[in-house]
Amino acid sequence: MPSAVVSRQGASTALRFGRLAAMGLVAALILVAGVWASWSSAQYVMLTKGRESGTIRVTGCGDDTCAGPYTPVSAGSQARARVVIENSAAVREGQTYTVVVKPGGREVVRSGPAGVLYSWVPLGGALLLASVVIAGGLRRTRAAWVMAGAGVALVTAAFAAL
Structure with a gap:
């Protein structure tokens, strides 16, 4: 019966890989959407020439x-x-x-510092949302805390500058 044990381990590994791939893709999509939403106004504020x-x-x-x-x-x-x-x-x-x-x-x-920070607020929200996916789905708590901290810092700085 050693083949049944090997088969379960293989299935477990495949499911773990599938979960990591799916959650990694979801987190990446959230971050790309945040950058995309921010760039729609940030490009005018940051590239003023x-x-x-x-x-x-x-x-x-x-x-x-x-x-x-x-x-x-x-x-x-x-x-x-x-x-x-x-x-x-x-x-x-x-x-x-x-x-x-x-x-x-x-x-x-x-424009100016307040405009730059305000235009990147959607990315701050995406960082906060992606941190939840990374902590829960990928089980990378340190990376999630770093992302959440960056998101909170960005959103707080934007509203403090306004």
Whole structure:
């Protein structure tokens, strides 16, 4: 009956490998999604060369967006009577913010250190979520604590900077 013992060990090893592969794939997908979501606005804030930059004075806010006049700071930028910025915890009516204009000329995103940190908040959330998968599915608690700590630090720094 030694073949039955070897067969069980082989099945156990295959199941362990399958679990590790599946959880590793889930964690990788979560992290890629976090980077993808963050990069959609971070690219404008971090790669500012050749982009229009200036300030917006928020004059009114709706459910999803706020708007106001745009005053250029960079050379070649044009003043605009109305640009739109995402309505979030980082934007208050009556305040002035430094911004970068997205291509197309109507939408702007926060710039500077606060804008960079705020644009990477989705990655911070992905780090927190992936840490749970890594701790539970991969049983790598140290790596999970490091990822969770990085996620908490990123999210906390973003909201402290705003």
